[in-house]
Amino acid sequence: ACQHRLWPEIDKVVQQQVAMARMGIGECGSGWQLFAEDGEMKMYRREEELDGMVVDPLKAVHVVKGITGHEVCHYFFTPQYRYDWETTLEQMNVLETISDDTLMFMQTHKRIWPASQRDVVFWSHIRKLPNEKDRDGPDIWTVVNNSTEHPDYPANNGKCVRIFLKVCLMCQTRVDPPKDGTPLSRENVSCKITYCSVVNPGGWAPASVLRAVYKREYPKFLKRFTAYIINQTKNKPIMF
């Protein structure tokens, strides 16, 4: 993967995104407003516009029992599961297998009235990072999705408006070993998930419509995605 033309960009964006994800909400600078909460899940956004378009950064934090960061990133990165959990996906194609940890996708999302239908081309990279805080603790796993261009899929040449996104899913596993020395089980693991995204909707859409879409869709996405992983992994060995 080192020699691929995208490698320098991938490495730079991954380092950037992970640094951002690691910062707590307080450190990320003010302006974050909590817009959704459900148990351990907290969703924040900052209201930002670019040329009159809503490009609100989103940051969600969640703690889920019984799964690990490797499992969360595995089910997020691997194409074959995506239709199971990505509710708004209409079409997904793998355009390029850059390496075993880096893929390029083309996706069309279901049209959300009154906005026109959207599509997106992005590279997706999965990576394990050393746990700097706790040397012998479980590693951190991350998936970064970043818009890119592909010669065969020029933007806005068909029915869809091309969106641009930068997404970072960063997961930190926590293990609380059983006191009585019994073997580790899923009751002893949990995962702290940080999901950051900035989406540029590409073409104009009313701010009120976009903010309503995000307010509805993001909590739904994260709840459905984590429930899917719990269900997929419950009778399988733990993936650390």
Ligand SMILES: O=S(=O)(CCO)c1ccc(-c2ccc(C3CCCC3)c([C@H]3C[C@H]3c3ccccn3)c2)cc1
């Ligand atoms: O994390 S990922 O990489 C997962 C890989 O699939 C990701 C996340 C979100 C999107 C996305 C981008 C734009 C929109 C809007 C913009 C104007 C009209 C459509 C939506 C709308 C469909 C809604 C939505 C919002 C949040 C979550 C899921 N669905 C979704 C794409 C990819």
